[in-house]
Amino acid sequence: MLSIKNLQAKIGEKQILQGIDLQINAGEVHAIMGPNGSGKSTLASVLSGREEYEVTEGEVDFLGKNLLELSPEDRAREGIFMAFQYPVEIPGVSTINFMKTALNQIRTYRGQQALDAVSFLGLMKEKMKLVEIDQSLLNRSLNEGFSGGEKKRNEVFQMAMLEPKLSILDETDSGLDIDALRIVANGVNKLRSQNNATIVVTHYQRLLDYIVPDFVHVLYKGRIVKSGTKELALELEAKGYDWIKNEVAAV
């Protein structure tokens, strides 16, 4: 589904991604872990098309298309979704309103008919249940005055609405208490299928008790320095990141 080869990217003069290789197939869940500042959010941003980041080397193929050539909106329409680490607040734009526009522009792109108001509402109700989110929240200005947990839940709600092929969850667990974490993880798990894939970015193993990954990668200083299965996450939890840092330093 997604094939990343030697991806390098910088922001301003600062080189952040130093050559990333990653292969993700349909049905898989990949966890990307690593200490703060290692480039996890940068990778997520580059994949979703944020313009501040300049790709200096490498290729990204998504379902046979050169992802790096597509605009952010076309990437979303092709099936990429990023749940933001820091969702922005947009005064005056409600989640419901912009989701309707988003969904219908995606449908038009795919040659499907726009949803009428009734079908949209039906779909919305169904997805609201999935992430246990209240409609009053969705009527309000996007993320304005939302708690940390409400923002993250709203991200997962949007993901549920758009039914992406590849979801990238950037620290969706940060700022969540254990109940909120369970709800968010539960939503993500219900959306998992053999046809889609998920990248879970986190630096705690805690989330991975709920969203069980097939593979775990450790990102450090812009490189994937270690890959393994879910046991790697437990090992990291036990030993801390210094273990990885020392290993890298020794090479």
Next chain:
Amino acid sequence: MNVATKRDLVSELAASRTRSYSPADQALREDALTYLKNTGLPISKTEEYRFAPVTRILEKNFDSLTLSSQVNTVVSVNEFLIEGLKGNIIVFVNGSYAPALSKIVSNPDQIIIKPLSKALVENEEVVSALLNQKEDYKKDPFSAVNTGLWSEGLFFHVAKHTEVKEPVYLLSLNDASSAVSVHTRIVGWVEEGSEVTLIERFETTGHEAAFHTQVEEISVAKEAVLNYYKIQNDPGKSIQVCNTLIHQSDHSHVNTFTLTMNGEVVRNNFSIAIDGEHCESHFHGLYLLTGNTLADNHTVVDHIKPNSFSNELYKGVMDGHSKGVFNGKIYVRPQAQMTNAFQSNRNVLLSETSTINTKPQLEIWADDVKCSHGCTTGQLDEEALFYLQSRGINKDSARAMLLYAFASDVIATIKDETLKTYFDQLIAERLHKNF
């Protein structure tokens, strides 16, 4: 004398004098023009007109400002009416009242609506108590121009304890198929305990130069309510200067909304004199500019008496080579204790060639008051744009969505649903809302 300009615009203007309607009116006009000859039109160094080169654009656009008034050739104004709005329609074409295009439906026991020229004769006492009483032509040169030259105006007088259900819609249509210079006036009185809605709309057809001044003096008596809307939509080479003064007495409420969209130069000198206790004033403006339009809003909220509340919110979106100017003065006089006065001016610049000059000026002489002001200028929020795009929304729609959201809290203040829908359409169209 005005030394900076080669031409003597004041004499050109004075030579196109219209007739007067009474001996007192005649005397006032002569005084105003004499005063104007001595002071001249503003030059580029005139502080109050630093960013609004009205005089220079007049020189550029007009070969001569001595213009005779034109005959009315307009046969229909349907395209300039507001769909669904049931009310009084008063149409001025090139500064003359057009009775055939107008329709006064309200009961005259509730509200008297008539051309000011007629009211000067028929309602002399009321008019002379108001005309040039609240507004002093010496405050602004274009107010003096207007006082000397006004050809026609709107007079309205709401009786006591009357809620006028039908709004007063004043359409000022200028036919600029040849150059026009138009000077109109509004005199209004909302008596004790009454309510009325006034909607003013300015439109221009034709592509030649147009110069329009208007002076408005509206008195809002004790416990009365005035809802005031203005739509400035004169395309082309039009220059407009409006001097508006609303005077409030105890317990009165005033809601204003000025929407500026088109024109070469639009200058609004808009003052609210809060000359009563327990008044409320909601003072709103939206300027959505494109092309070469320059819109300059100079506002004054003058708290003269204690215990009143004012809230001013002006927002602007500038694209192309347009220029926005906002100057917001708040005065809190020594007696005006317990005043609450808030002001906010927010701007978005969409292009590198658009500009905004914004200046709050608070002068507070009372000590027990709550006042705040804030102004912001920025581009569209890139983070928010990316967020919307990352959900599959194309960039143009995302931009429109953010701009529309930016304008929406001003639109939300409009209470009348028909008007709200109408303003919403105008604004949505201007901002290319396509979702």
